[in-house]
Amino acid sequence: MTVNSRMDAFRARLGGFAFGGDYNPEQWDRAVWDEDIQLMRRAGVNLVTLGVFAWASLEPEPGRFTFEWMDEVMDLLHAGGISVDLATPTMAPPVWLTHEHPEVLPVMEDGERFGFGNRLQFDPASPRYREHAARITTALAERYSHHPALAMWHISNEYGQPSYGEASAVAFRGWLQRKYGSLDALNDAWYTRFWSQVYTSWDQINPPEVPRSWSNPTRRLDFKRFVSDALLECFVMERDIVRSYRDDIPVLTNYMRFYKNADYWTWAPEQDAVALDIYPNPGHDDAHISAALNFDLMRSLRGEPWVLMEQAASSVSQWKVNNVKRPGHMRLGSYQAIAHGADSVLYFQWRASRGGHERFHSAMLPHSGTASRTWQEIEALGGELPRIAEAVGARSSAEIAVLFDWNAWWGLTETHGLPRNDFDYTQIATDHYQPLLEAHHAVDMVHFGSDLSPYKVVVVPNAYLVDDRFTDALTRFVEGGGTLVCSFFSGVVDANNQVRQPAYPGAFRGLIGAYIDEYWPARGDETFAVTFADGTTRTADWWQDSIHPETARVLATYASGHLEGRPAILDNAVGRGRVVYLGTRLEPGALRDTLLEAGAAAGVSPLVAAAPGHLEAVRRVGDDAEFLFLLNHSETQPAEVRLAADGLDLISGAKTGATLEVAPLSVSVVRFENTERVQE
Amino acid sequence: MTVNSRMDAFRARLGGFAFGGDYNPEQWDRAVWDEDIQLMRRAGVNLVTLGVFAWASLEPEPGRFTFEWMDEVMDLLHAGGISVDLATPTMAPPVWLTHEHPEVLPVMEDGERFGFGNRLQFDPASPRYREHAARITTALAERYSHHPALAMWHISNEYGQPSYGEASAVAFRGWLQRKYGSLDALNDAWYTRFWSQVYTSWDQINPPEVPRSWSNPTRRLDFKRFVSDALLECFVMERDIVRSYRDDIPVLTNYMRFYKNADYWTWAPEQDAVALDIYPNPGHDDAHISAALNFDLMRSLRGEPWVLMEQAASSVSQWKVNNVKRPGHMRLGSYQAIAHGADSVLYFQWRASRGGHERFHSAMLPHSGTASRTWQEIEALGGELPRIAEAVGARSSAEIAVLFDWNAWWGLTETHGLPRNDFDYTQIATDHYQPLLEAHHAVDMVHFGSDLSPYKVVVVPNAYLVDDRFTDALTRFVEGGGTLVCSFFSGVVDANNQVRQPAYPGAFRGLIGAYIDEYWPARGDETFAVTFADGTTRTADWWQDSIHPETARVLATYASGHLEGRPAILDNAVGRGRVVYLGTRLEPGALRDTLLEAGAAAGVSPLVAAAPGHLEAVRRVGDDAEFLFLLNHSETQPAEVRLAADGLDLISGAKTGATLEVAPLSVSVVRFENTERVQE
Amino acid sequence: MTVNSRMDAFRARLGGFAFGGDYNPEQWDRAVWDEDIQLMRRAGVNLVTLGVFAWASLEPEPGRFTFEWMDEVMDLLHAGGISVDLATPTMAPPVWLTHEHPEVLPVMEDGERFGFGNRLQFDPASPRYREHAARITTALAERYSHHPALAMWHISNEYGQPSYGEASAVAFRGWLQRKYGSLDALNDAWYTRFWSQVYTSWDQINPPEVPRSWSNPTRRLDFKRFVSDALLECFVMERDIVRSYRDDIPVLTNYMRFYKNADYWTWAPEQDAVALDIYPNPGHDDAHISAALNFDLMRSLRGEPWVLMEQAASSVSQWKVNNVKRPGHMRLGSYQAIAHGADSVLYFQWRASRGGHERFHSAMLPHSGTASRTWQEIEALGGELPRIAEAVGARSSAEIAVLFDWNAWWGLTETHGLPRNDFDYTQIATDHYQPLLEAHHAVDMVHFGSDLSPYKVVVVPNAYLVDDRFTDALTRFVEGGGTLVCSFFSGVVDANNQVRQPAYPGAFRGLIGAYIDEYWPARGDETFAVTFADGTTRTADWWQDSIHPETARVLATYASGHLEGRPAILDNAVGRGRVVYLGTRLEPGALRDTLLEAGAAAGVSPLVAAAPGHLEAVRRVGDDAEFLFLLNHSETQPAEVRLAADGLDLISGAKTGATLEVAPLSVSVVRFENTERVQE
Secondary structure, rough: OOHHHHHHHHHOOOOEEEEEEOOOHHHOOOHHHHHHHHHHHHHOOOEEOOOOOOOOHOOEOEOOOOHHHHHHHHHHHHHHHOEEEEEEEOOOOOOHHHHHHHHHHHHHHOOOOOOOOOOOOOOOOOHHHHHHHHHHHHHHHHHHOOOEEEEEOOOOOOOOOOOOOOOHHHHHHHHHHHHHHOOOHHHHOOHHHHHHHEEEEEHHHHOOOOOOOOHHHHHHHHHHHHHHHHHHHHHHHHHHHHHHOOOOOOOEEEEEOOOOOOOOOHHHHHHOOOOOOOOOOOOOOOHHHHHHHHHHHHHHHOOOOOOEEEEOOOOOOOOOOOOOOOOOOHHHHHHHHOOEEEEEEEEEEOOOOOOOOOOOOOEEEOOOOOOOHHHHHHHHHHHHHHHHHHHHEEEOOOOOOOOOHHHHHHHHHHOOOEOOOOOOOOHHHHHHHHHHHHHOEEEEEEEEOOOOOOOOEEEEOOEEEHHHHHHHHHHHHHHOEEEEEEOOOOOOOOOOOEEOOOOEOHHHHHHHHEEEEEEEEEEOEEEEEEEEOOOEEEEEEEEEEEEEEEEEEEEEEEEOOOOOEEEEEEEEEEEEEEEEEEHHHHHHHHHHHHHHHHHOOOOOOOEEEEOOOOEEEEEOOOOOOOEEEEOOOOOOEEEEEEEOOOEEEEOOEEEEEEEEEEEEOOOEEEEOOOOOOOOO | OOOOOHHHHHHHHHOEEEEEEEHHHHHEEEEEHHHHHHHHHOOOEEEEEOOOOOHHOOOOOOOOOOOOHHHHHHHHHHHHHOEEEEEEOOOOOHHHHHHOOOHHEEEEEOOEEEOOOOOOOOOOOHHHHHHHHHHHHHHHHHHHOOOEEEEEOOOOOOOOOOOOOOOHHHHHHHHHHHOOOOOOHHHHHHHHHHHOOOOOHHHHHHHHOOOOOOOOHHHHHHHHHHHHHHHHHHHHHHHHHHHHHHHOEEOOEEOOOOOOOOOOHHHHHHHHOOEEOOOOOOOOOOHHHHHHHHHHHHHHHHOOHHHEOHHHHOOOOOEEEOOOOOOOHHHHHHHHHOOOOOOOOEOOOOOOOOOOOOOOOOOEOOOOOHHHHHHHHHHHHHHHHHHHHHOOOOOOOOOOOEEEHHHHHHHHHHHHOOOOOOOHHHHHHHHHHHHHHHOOOOOEEEEEOOOOOOOOEEOOOOOOOOOHHHHHHHHHHHHHOOOEEEEOOOEEEEEOOOEEEOEEEEHHHHHHHHEEEEEEEEEOOOOOEEOOOOEEEEEEEEEEEEEEEEEOEEEEEEEEOOOOOEEEEEEEEEEEEEEEEOOOOHHHHHHHHHHHHHHHHHHOOOOOOOOOOOOEEEEEOOOOHHHHHEEEEEOOOOEEOOOOOOEEEOOOEEEEEEEEEEOOOEEEEEEEOOOOOOOO | OOHHHHHHHHHHHHOEEEEEEEEHHOOOOOOHHHHHHHHHHHOOOOOEEEEEHHHHHHHHHEEOOHHHHHHHHHHHHHHOEEEEEEEEOOOOHHHHHHHHHHHHOOOOOOOOOOOOOOOOOOOOOOOOHHHHHHHHHHHHHHHHHHOOEEEEEEEEOOOOOOOOOOOHHHHHHHHHHHHHHOHHHHHHOOOOOOHHOOOOOOOHHOOOOOOOOOHHHHHHHHHHHHHHHHHHHHHHHHHHHHHOEEEEOOEEEEOOOOOOOOHHHHHHOOOOEEEEEEEOOOOOOOOOHHHHHHHHHHHHHHOOOOOEEOOOOOOOOOOOOOOOOOOOHHHHHHHHHHOOOEEEEEEOOOOOOOOOOOOOOOOOOOHHHHOOOHHHHHHHHHHHHHHHHEEEOOOOOOOOOEEOOOHHHHHHHHHHHHHEEOOOOOHHHHHHHHHHHHHOOEEEEEEOOOOOOOOOEEEEOOOEEHHHHHHHHHHHHHHOOEEEEEEEEEEEOOOOOOEEEEEEEEHHHHHHEEEEEEEEEOOOOOOOEEEEHHHHHEEEEEEEEEEEEEEEEEEEOOOOOOOOOOEEEEEEEEOOOEEEEEEEEHHHHHHHHHHHHHHOOOOOOOOOOOOOOOEEEEEEEEOOOOEEEEOOOOOOEEEEEOOOOOEEEEEOHHHHEEEEEEEEEEEEEEOOOOOOOOOO
8 A cells, every 4th residue: 555645635635525526617607606606515515626628718818818717716616615626728728729730639540630629639749739738737836736725636638539640650759769779679579571561760650540451560559559658748747737836736637437548557656546537328237337347447556546536417418329327326326436446426517518519418417407306316415425434545455356458458459450350358358357246256457567466366358468577477476376267369469469489379378288279260150069077068159269288177178169079168277376268258157157166266255245246245444444335236126235244334324234135226335343354 | 472473474384384304405416306305295395404414515614605505405495385494504513613723622521622523513602613603604694584495594403512611611700700790709609618619719710520529519500500501692693693684584493302401491582482302212111201291391481382393203323222113103293292382293304314323313205215114104194284284373271380490400410419319300300290191181391480370280399409589489379379289309409509597498398387307318229108198008219308397287197117107298288378298209109199189179170081091182272273182102002082072183084072082003183163171 | 275385384393283372581580491491391382472572671772672581592492492483572662662752652532542551552553653663673583583493473462452643643544545535535435414524624534532422433434444454554564574584484463352453354364374362251151152253263364274372271360250261171172273273272371470460361380380280281281282283284164154244343333323233243243153053064254355156155144234345246146056144234334334225225135135114123122923934933032124025035924013924034036046034133043943944955064963062063174184173062961973984083092983972071083084074
């Protein structure tokens, strides 16, 4: 556990969970502001994010600032007892900037400029953009660093867009020079002697274009890495400016759900805490599974509590069909985030806009005002959260880890030319995570650079690309007694996307105890029977490794198809540890059983026992107590759970005994005095 | 009824319905022209549209004219007793114009120039285009204004393309300056303080780009309005030129079926009559329903008879699969147009082209000549039409009106970010119109600016965007005793696309007697049971308003789903009138029953009673007689209809009594001496 | 049979079938080369294609050559007894060329430049490209023309890309000037007087753009012809260079499967032999049918044995899902190519790449090396091929021909605006070819310019566009006693895509003995019953001609639908011959029966009798013997075939008698001493 004095101070200032959201008063007449403050107080709001879209309102022409209205808002909020997470408004540059300097606009993958009218209309590598972003950031920091309302800095917003234009091309070349040192090294890494792609001067290199045809996969891979770094540079530049004015205020930026363009493992050390914007689709019945994974990922990025920076009070407006969060779901989803480590419940945005693209994005205060269901649920939640205030800042731990690494992701989905090219990395990760969640296991997410020593089990889903560092870490982990569950098409290429020789699966051959001579994607909807040692037969589909065991024992064998009689699942002893290797895609039930068996054999035990799968159990551990969050995701079925010790349900205020029933869509937060494992 | 002396003179000249089509002799050798005239006379052709594509043939280089061939064609036609609808050829500029001045070519929404090789290859706002269009128009008017064959001017053709290029950008800025006066007003209307979109000079404003990302909805809305106006300016410029040479010839331009880029309500006052090109898909069984709506729309635009300017003799060539009009359908569709107010039956084109993109677009004279079925049907129809000549010029009236407004359309489909974004405006209008048509009601289409006083019932389908003028008109209409049937998601935003406050459905809260706190799009294929006061239960889907009645009575209630027990349909008394509000999408039968009940309660009665739905009944009323068109759209079932008075079937020449049977795909046009309503 | 001394010398040099593949040693360290030679010898490799992608490795900067590594490779190969098919590397220009001269990059149909990073990144009409391609070709020819390893020249690779940019525009104008002589002739051919498209100077003409809208079909057609010619010019330029150094080495270039951009009928006379790259999809069960057609097409292009230049040892990498060739399929497919006239079995590529887009394209030597199944199958086949060495150079003949013409293809699929626009030319050709193949008939492919006199039956599938030359040839063929089977929508337009007058089907009216007044595409999934003279009723769909017989007899009549009672299939006697005309798309079984009846009536007999359809029988005829290839495409069913004479199975070495059973996925090559027809 690292020391994080800025966030400790922030938590102390708020005295509990942060509750509030984005506040964009520049879109409303002055008269509305008073009503805003009054209703915020009524709802229990203690933090608002101010100024995310305010650049044009703060700097109407280059270098001329109009801070007066913001002064008034800051003062009003402070008077109302509401702290401010002050945003640099640099995600939405004013039209005067891009009209005067069109080269600031990003160029999309298809070569077209991205026009003014949306947000994020800047090339992150543009020196002109950075110059203007630094000026407004400096002006804001100078004016508000010591305002008493200031509690947090919110740098820009949802960094994410790549640019394929000239500024990024120049920066990409510099990034490559720094990485490779010489063109020879780059040509080797990119394997350019094939297809006559040898570069003979740096200026011949451009961002990769839209892949309407084949292209060099390592060039694509490096460009993904560059984009993540270029965006992060924008953050660091602004962070350093605000920090130069005052050093004790936490500086954050908000991440997005499953966001491919930014490697958050490299980002997280640069912020004081991780912050997440998440909009699970209320139209999808299993949206809470993917949400849980994202929450655990955020928690794992720094191993600390994090900030739920944006969620919707009800529906969003960006999809074809935007369903509402039906009664109870918003509350349940908010507690779910807290359960997985969030120290806040924040929304985009406070009051629903009357115009603009997001006019139907729900808000804490909807178009139909306080007479609306949504407001009533917001007000109720705001009133209820203080009951669990002592859980703020509490940590979590897990015995199981699942790999979620951006380089693995990019390798699998961005380089093309694979035996099959419809891998869905986030779905694959979710498929491996879901059975662990539903079996009430605590799960950490890890990356190539993670310390694996805290875990008993590491799950590696379809890690086609792995670097040597991770290969070594996994080997040490297994040799030291850990259990690795690894699924097919893993370990194949190195960090440059070059096939590891002399046989598949290069990096993992010793770990799995077998070599593979061919990867067999399934033909069409083909399925295969797989027979396990205990005689049961399950179904698999989508993929088959053609496996040749060397040291491994065969756990399951194909009972149909062209590989009938050949091994499907392996079990290999390595050092003091064990590797279970899945050479095909098992049906969900069989994957679940395999994962849970491996976990049980490794001595991992669930947080609660015998509870149904729709009952989610998550634990946070504080200094003096631990908090078991029990969330029932069913709309109709109650869930009974057995508890190992007496506790106190902080929300209802009732004492709990050996069993507890959680009503449909409800939640209990049970406080236990000690930190012993909670189970039968 | 307005005076329209130019069209009266035109009708008098032809002495009956116009019959003929587009004639493009420049594609044929001189020898073919004589055969053309002879066969036109054999088919009963009395009007041809000449010169639509003739620019290159009339002005082979800038300013050099070659009118000699057209002189000869005009003379030949005149000698053959065939009148001419003379076209300005400005829809297809010659290659010398766009090759010399590429800036004349339109820029498409994705930023690419639209190249030479199709038609309509001009930016409507291009000064260069307008200069050249004016020159050829002037030359044509000078030469032919007093030619005896001239009966009508056909300005350009199917105006419709937007351009996103520089000429349109400049014109769009001018249009906005005229509309808003100040940037402050524009910024308010466009809600630009949100997302930092404030404009600080006019030249920062551009046409909106292809919506591959989110964008400002009011900018998009205003650009739709601008495009319609820019295209209309082209028409007005040419109209004024030809009118300056001679003032007694009607000047028209041809509209298209359900065409989103031109607000024909603003266009119609500028022409002497409305003209329509329509190509219902013979592959769709219900194409005649949508055709009827379009015909009623054309009739309603000026409240006058109109011109069917183009239809296909059989198949078209622009779709993936181009089905033929099977035997009988071309004749039936032609009479259907007349029934709904057309004073003509005209085709594109007279003789099938041997080459070019449209070589398989059917023609009056097909590739296989007079030995073809199509020719025989054309010849038969041309011979038959004079039997109903006395119906020419007859008018129509209705007691029910359905809203069909371009601003409502654009609001619902062009601004994005709605609770759901798959509204299909023309399908929605058709869904509300079809049950009225099939119940043999006369229906007018109305727009925001229409006088509603003639009607007993007004139907408003999903009118998300309404202006204040329409809100006021509807209120006066209902208060004065009218019945309004309004479906969900209506009245929400104002003309600037800003949500009306303080609650949904802003403009209509008083009318429907309820407020709505949330719009609930259906999740996936979800359906809901709806129970009516009489105990019947029907199905609904796609959408639910979360309704809170204030003064309204509940007509039907959800019997399933998360809104079970909550109101689905309201009935509100306002003044002397009534509002029926549908908060969900009812299954077609339930929508029909609801509409017909409202109509019956309002005292509306159908044109005929007890006839089957596939029998279409339409009335035109002349000075001395009325004409009941009875069209049987079934290919297999005859249709019996009861008539209230004795009449005369003008086509068959037979007298009609109390019942009349119309054969499959056949039509009767029954003349009644008086104008009393025809029914039992 | 033409004399082809260069290929005879090549065959003599190899002394049997060529076996090997593309060898790209520049991607490997020097140490790997020795292992390569050793393993090539182990596998029986006798020919490799060298240098296809080597431009950047041979000419690292303009005019500076680094041939030393290639000298060594050539010497190593020669020392190993392996001949070289030496490639000019001009398909993949180095980055220095396109970086310095971006105008060399092709422009795609949508107007975007195709960037560096793939292959074929040149405009074939670019003078700058041609200048550089000539320089490297000259340097290679100068250095290696007399190297003892040199056995064949491989000019560039898979020529295929069009360019829509300026260089191609200039060349297209020149091509049109040469073709038409005058703009008047072009305007007539392109039918430009319609739609005002008349060109008044050559420089107004551009390549046609992406058809997001309607366009001139003849312009599109001529551009397809131009592209094929422009690509061929590139070949001829390089061929003439290498030939100027040495005249006795065959010069080839490799074609692609069903490749629309190059009219191989015009290409084949320019090479010494036809060469094919083919990658049937192992995921498709009937991939061998389409392969057989392509093989027969290659054989027919010159009426000579051809070179299988590239196939995959197992999977490819360019599709979404890349299935492996399961055990036995690679061997069977290799023999199938030989059966249809190939004198080689060559692969792309020798050793699997570690990086680049094609790293998972299978190779003779896979990533997992000699321990892999693929290597073992390669090694076995290489060892087995010498057993059939005497069949090399043997020819084939057929009594049935099927039209496969690029102009017919382009007419049907590139000109748009047809009654239906979802014709799939290669599928149509395959549908007509498959029943003949499965009935064990030898089939030649023919084009508009072919001599039809060798055939008893000619099959013409949906030949919408035919030129006058073919019409005349067909007429002479039928009048002389031949049988023509022609399917619907044939003979409609001339070579300029203009509808032949005065009635459908213009060119073929006399041949089919009927005129057609309308083409009726089916509505949706509509099907029609068709009753034959023998009383059987079959099903048809997709299309109906509305036929009016003149001299023809009706073979089958519609028994349902709107054309019930009208003729569906005709039988017309013309001179001493017969025409069977199919006016609709018959179900496969009915098409098969109709084709086989016409063949039987014409006196055509199959190569073997009574064998199942999955047994493919193909004959090659040598000087002293004939070779009957019997290939069983079933994975599970053996196939028994009756043979008319005693023979010798060259692979197994066993003598064969009256019956032979071929095991699943197996092949027999039976040698017969005489050339009498092999059947009962």
